[in-house]
Amino acid sequence: MSPVSADAATDRVAAKRDHSHSNAARVEGLLARFHQIRDFTNTLCADLEPEDCVVQSMPDVSPTKWHVAHTTWFFETFILKKFSPGYRAEIPEYAYLFNSYYNAAGSMHRRDLRGLISRPTVREAQRYRASIDSHIDSLLSRADEKLVDEIEPILVLGFHHEQQHQELLVTDIKHVFAQNPLYPVFRDVALASSQSIGKARQQFIDFEEAIIDIGHDGRGFAYDNEGPRHRALVPVFSLSSRPVTNGEYMAFIEDNGYARPEFWLSLGWMTVNEQRWQAPLYWTKHEGAWWHFTLSGFRPVDESEPVTHVSYFEADAYANWAGARLPTEFEWERAASDCPIEGNFVEDENFHPRALSNSGADKRLHQMFGDVWEWTRSAYSPYPGYRAAPGALGEYNGKFMCNQYVLRGGSCATSRSHIRRTYRNFFQPEKRWQFTGIRLARDPQ
Numbered sequence: 001m002s003p004v005s006a007d008a009a010t011d012r013v014a015a016k017r018d019h020s021h022s023n024a025a026r027v028e029g030l031l032a033r034f035h036q037i038r039d040f041t042n043t044l045c046a047d048l049e050p051e052d053c054v055v056q057s058m059p060d061v062s063p064t065k066w067h068v069a070h071t072t073w074f075f076e077t078f079i080l081k082k083f084s085p086g087y088r089a090e091i092p093e094y095a096y097l098f099n100s101y102y103n104a105a106g107s108m109h110r111r112d113l114r115g116l117i118s119r120p121t122v123r124e125a126q127r128y129r130a131s132i133d134s135h136i137d138s139l140l141s142r143a144d145e146k147l148v149d150e151i152e153p154i155l156v157l158g159f160h161h162e163q164q165h166q167e168l169l170v171t172d173i174k175h176v177f178a179q180n181p182l183y184p185v186f187r188d189v190a191l192a193s194s195q196s197i198g199k200a201r202q203q204f205i206d207f208e209e210a211i212i213d214i215g216h217d218g219r220g221f222a223y224d225n226e227g228p229r230h231r232a233l234v235p236v237f238s239l240s241s242r243p244v245t246n247g248e249y250m251a252f253i254e255d256n257g258y259a260r261p262e263f264w265l266s267l268g269w270m271t272v273n274e275q276r277w278q279a280p281l282y283w284t285k286h287e288g289a290w291w292h293f294t295l296s297g298f299r300p301v302d303e304s305e306p307v308t309h310v311s312y313f314e315a316d317a318y319a320n321w322a323g324a325r326l327p328t329e330f331e332w333e334r335a336a337s338d339c340p341i342e343g344n345f346v347e348d349e350n351f352h353p354r355a356l357s358n359s360g361a362d363k364r365l366h367q368m369f370g371d372v373w374e375w376t377r378s379a380y381s382p383y384p385g386y387r388a389a390p391g392a393l394g395e396y397n398g399k400f401m402c403n404q405y406v407l408r409g410g411s412c413a414t415s416r417s418h419i420r421r422t423y424r425n426f427f428q429p430e431k432r433w434q435f436t437g438i439r440l441a442r443d444p445q
Ligand SMILES: [Fe+2]
Pocket: 070, 100, 161, 165
């Protein structure tokens, strides 16, 4: 071998070593993230008893045990079954029980009957979880660069999927506990009292007409429904500096807001009457004052906190009563473009929206992220040029683009690392069990 080709061979060996080092570092990073997210689900369940984990209090709510197993099924179905040669499911029937809505992945158990499933037990569901985690560990640890390239996007989708279920786990256990006259405490968190915080005045911030870029720019992870990025004309508008508070919402209730059809959409008016709504979900009049069920137990409603657990119909009626409207999702995204992604998220473990402190009196946007999801008046529909991906994972978002409204900004049950300025959450207009709130917008006066 000539000195030149010897040098080239040495270079090749060194490059290969560098490559395998960088692949090892990448796998290490992915596994660290995987375990961090999986562990946080376990942390959320840490104080729950097995009896808590099997109740389904309404069709929208899933038992904690189901969330624990379904998030595991996701990694098993879309990674292990696809990429791990010779992988055989220990209990093949779990594929039927823990599939949620992926028709391309096979048939599934009825969503509204999840609370009737006492087996597998909670302990068995946790064992399933641990077993899939160790399979993922060993698959990734021996994966070469090409395989990691294939697995990584699905694994990262699995992280975000699990974070979504962490949020549902929190809101679902709240609904479960709220049915219990003993009002169980999920976490005993001292909530700041309005006396110590004071009241932050609502102000409106003006935005000029502009053509802006809407949607994700492709740097880092995003769901497919956040794209394609496109241009949109956003006419002049103003946006409230903070979400509507409980105190402000009480004024709507006291002004007979729930009994005055002039504020309500027709469908909303029908729903209010059918459901006999008189206040947000979890609110009760107790000895002449409003109280509500929180994840820290039954408490007086704090007037300074953002109002939450309101439907789109209530948010819209409140806005009409207040002489304002809900923002469009484009207005919201434009306004959020300069806001740092900080706020009260699930990692803070308050599990409840927080009142804005006195420092919130300055004229800028506050609480755009965290605390409460903000209803927009935008129907959840595809952006121009949107195409759902083929196969089961293409069922993630696209097929839900009908009869739902977009919410923005995340809540006290959302992970900080999960939310983005372009993030589009969506629910049907009558849903109230998520931490949903209101931020007002206005047209030029
Ligand atoms: Fe899911």
